[in-house]
Amino acid sequence: MKQQSATPSSTGRKLTIALVGNPNTGKTSVFNSLTGLHQKVGNYPGVTVEKKTGSFLSGNTEVEIIDLPGLYSLVPKSLDDKIASDILTNQKQDIVTIDIIVLVADASNLNRNLYLLTQIMDIGKPVILVLNMMDVAKRNGLKIDRDCLQNELGVKVIPVVAKKGKGIDELKREIISLKIAEAARGARHLEVEEKFKTALAPVGDYLREKTAYGPGYVHSLSLRFISSDDALKYWLEEWRDKLDIPHFKSLIAGARKQLESLDFNWHMAEARLRYRWIDRLLASCVTRSDEVSPDISVKLDKILTHSVFGPLIFLLIFAGIFQTIFSYAEVPMNWIEAGMSLLGQWVVHIIPAGLLQSLIVDGIIAGVGAVLVFLPQILALFFFLGILEDTGYMSRVAFMMDRVMRGAGLSGRSVIPLLSSFACAIPGIMATRTVHDWKERLITILIAPFMSCSARLPVYVLIIGAFIPEGRILGIVSYSALTLLSLYLLGIAAAAGSAYVFKKVLKRGGTPSSFVMELPPYRRPSLRWTSLQMYERAKLFVTDAGKIILAVTIVLWFLASFPRNETPSDDGFTKAPIEQTYAGRFGKTLEPLIKPLGFDWKIGIGLITSFAAREVMVSTLATIYNLEDADEGSVDLRQALVNDKDPQTGKPLYTIWTALSLLVYYVLAMQCMATVAIVKRETNSWRWPLIMIVYMTTMAYLASFTVYHIGQLWG
Amino acid sequence: MRTLNDLKPGETAVIKSFTENDADMDYLMELGIMEGTTVTFVKCAPLGDPIEIDVRGYHLSLRRSRARCIRVN
Known part of the structure; x- marks a missing residue:
């Protein structure tokens, strides 16, 4: 069974290589320069650990490379570590059998890097040691005697500078020509008394x-x-x-x-x-050597983690990223929406009006649009986060913010996912992969949707614009701005409180959250790598979460289109008014349930259609009030809401307390199917997304109930 | 007894012993922090905690609560 894949077959030889090493050793650069663009990203069966494979061909030998998650030791600390450790030690023969282990070490930081190497040499597989970043080592005044290392360790040592492609050809030659059995015997083992x-x-x-x-x-x-x-x-x-x-x-x-x-x-x-x-x-x-050029990382850190400038620079960087996402991601998002609408119009021309046309236009095309419209934000966020990660700045953010997160039982590593969730919870939740502790990661995922994302903004703007009185506190801050700020703060408070409770429940009896993290030297980011990673994340979202989003959109289309109009028109199909459809009836059925929150059936329909995306609330209300093309800024829509009268009492249907109740509901409730889909993907079960829907929506209900009833008492 | 937590920025010391034997400490030892290892206290985070140390030629951050479990001389 072992080394089966290394035996020559009629078509040529096939070798399987595991690429392993400490985090921050440039292992990914080595992987990229070995494989070029011949890479594949997937998941290990049954778990949410990313599986990255690639290959290169040399002569008649095909070499498959598995890029294992970075780890410091064979004693696993996280699920990622465990997968890597299991594959290296042959526990996962059903997935893969490794012929050669290539360990990438940072030549400028050999001491700790060799710890994993000596553990791996004991496994008994042939090992090649790659000394990456030889240029940095030289700059730091280190002279590494390659022959000495080879003799002492009993393994092949290849110096490379992966980012510049130096030494990669030699590494390839060495992999191809390595005599497997001999190399396995050569490695030294730890000697003990x-x-x-x-x-x-x-x-x-x-x-x-x-x-x-x-x-x-x-x-x-x-x-x-x-x-x-x-x-x-x-x-x-x-x-x-x-x-x-x-x-x-x-x-x-x-x-x-x-x-x-x-x-x-x-x-x-x-x-x-x-x-x-x-x-x-x-x-x-x-x-x-004693002539060491001064360490640039230490100098940079004097400013970047300075007690005053550090947090300030951090805020500026993130303000810049958010500004860019909000102002520029909007443009391609509008293109996607316009493109989908054009496509819809084209379909209207070629397919006769009827059920099929409606399904394609309002179900399928709308569903694809709902998936694609997230892409600009996901791409932009992952691009910036990738660059920051690649430079080593991300660890500094975690370092600076750890103290803040500790109160909620989390660590500095959760800062980035939560911040990203202010743009959109989807990339935020995908970014939790850098949180190594599974329970901490889970808590971060569960609270991320409380961060007010950009899709809530249209709803906030519409409701605040319609119901919050004009005026300023002390002539400076307008009531509207204050309300908006309070909504964001409410989300943060809910997140902190929930994290605290989840920590009590999930980590009961467990060790308190720990925070031991390497602060790697600053490095120049690689655009190519960042783009590649951005592309992979986007693909994952479209293929995995996309399926669920498309399916839910079609279900929503069905609910909002059926039953069809009782009296058929000439073409045999007309859209029923929304209140007669299942969605409408459902909204009305929902009315007694949401009445205590101050909501009527119209808002009820909006709550259902919001599941496609929260901002759909706005267009649903516009449809109900027969206002075509009204958006959140529309004066007509605001007027329609303010002027709507209760048919029995003749009083205004919606008061400021209804508005506040609705706003609170939108801050807290889990209403986004894309988030549910991505949580399902990242936790690999329906359990957590369901828990998320239940606890967030319960919280939203209770909070809105309280707000509305305080309002009733107030008068 | 002085601990890693008591060092001042720029100060270097040698680790003497540990007051805990838990999984977190095992991890630190795997990262090369053990009796006889030389550590330099680099700085603390803007809010005073965690701290940054230089050990075996690389930089590591850990919380003060953990640093208190590492005795130095």
Whole structure:
């Protein structure tokens, strides 16, 4: 079974390579320069970890490369880590069998990078060490003796500068010509003292008996289990059926006891031993010259994380990004809407009026439009976020904002996803992938939709414009502006409160959120990489979430078009007035339920159609009041709302309290099918999107109820 | 006993021992923070917490609550 894919077949040889390394080592650059644009992004089966593969062809050898998530050690800290670790150690043979492991290390920061390397060399697969960013290492005054490293480690060492494509050809040649069996034998293993070996032996023997691993790796694993309960926990879950767990645990306890009697601190013995080896090795293979050019990152950080300028610059950068998104993404969004409407008109010309035409125009084309209209914002946001990530600035944002997020039980890593959600929750939720702790990521996803997104703005503008009186507080801030600001703050407060509750529920008994994060050196961003990533994210949204959005649009079309008009017109089909359709009837059925919030059936219909996108509320109301082409700025629509009278009492139907209740409802309720679709995708189940709909909408209902009833008491 | 948390910006010290043995500490040790390692306190975040340290030639941020568990001399 093993190395099956490495045997030559009639068409040529096929090799499978795993690309692995610490985060921030330029691993992605190596991947990109090896594969060019021959890459594919998908998901590992059953989990939401991104699977990136690519390939290159050399002679008659086809090399497939799997770009594993960056990790610091084989003891997994997150789902991403676990996938990488499982693939490297052959736990995932159903998905892939690896022939060669290529480890990318940052040449300017070898010490910590080699920790993972020495762990990986123990697995027993052939390893190639790629020293990336050799130019930076040279600039920092480091002289790395390649032959010395090769001899000491027993693996091939290839220096490269991946961003400039230097050394990549040599790396390719080395991959193709590597003698698999020989290279696997060559790698050195961690050497430990004899007394230590004796203590480890019972654990190792038991593992060899129960698993298919070789002696080198079993030795390494025994050491890891003795070192840390956390490491042990992960593997035991995996091996529940293979091992007699209580017996295995007693073996480990015995080994620890024996080490204690030898006066050896077993806690994290693996780390101590490996770093001792690495320190010794680097002392002989790397020399540091004293003429070091000053570290540009330290200089930049003097300003960028300065106690005053740091937060200020951060705010300016994000204000700039938001300004750009709001003012420029609007343009292509209008193009998409205009394009879809043109397409609709064209269909109207070629397909006779009727059910089919309506389905295509109002169902399918509208649905495709609803998917595509999100793209400009997603693309723009991911472009900027990609650039900031690539430069290393993102870690600084997390560093600066961690203290703020801690109150809600989150860490600095959640800042970016939540900020992005002010533009649109979809890219925000997709950006939570940088939050490594799964529960923290889940909490971030669950609260992200509380950030008032751009689709709520038209509703806010319409309602505020119609019902909030003119005037200013102290002659400075208008009531309208104050209301708008309060709505944004209400969303933030709801998010903070919910995060606090979710933390209590989800992380009960767990460890408090931790924040240990590398602050990588600043680097020049790569436009090519950023664009590629932006494209991949957009594709993922269209193909995965798009399906759900399209389906829901068609259902909404059905609800808003049926039953058809009782009296057929000449062409056999006319659209029924919206109040006679299922959506309309549903709105009326809903009326008793939403009456306590001050809403009538017209708003009820709007709440249903809002599920397509919140701003659809505006066009729905316009349709109900028979105002064609009215938007949120339309005076007619505002007047129509203000002048609408209760048919029984003759009093105005909507008061300022109805308006406030509605605004509060729009801040808090989960009304966006695209968000639901993306949460389903990112959490890989319907459970969390459903919980999200229920808790947010319940909160919205209670809050609106309270607001409206305070208003009734007020008079 | 002084801890990593007590250092001033620019100050360098050698790690002596840890007061905790939890998963978070295991992680720090895997990142190369252990007895005998030299660390330099670089700065703290604008709100005073977390802190930035220089260890084994790279920069790492961690919270003060964690830094308090690392004794230095």
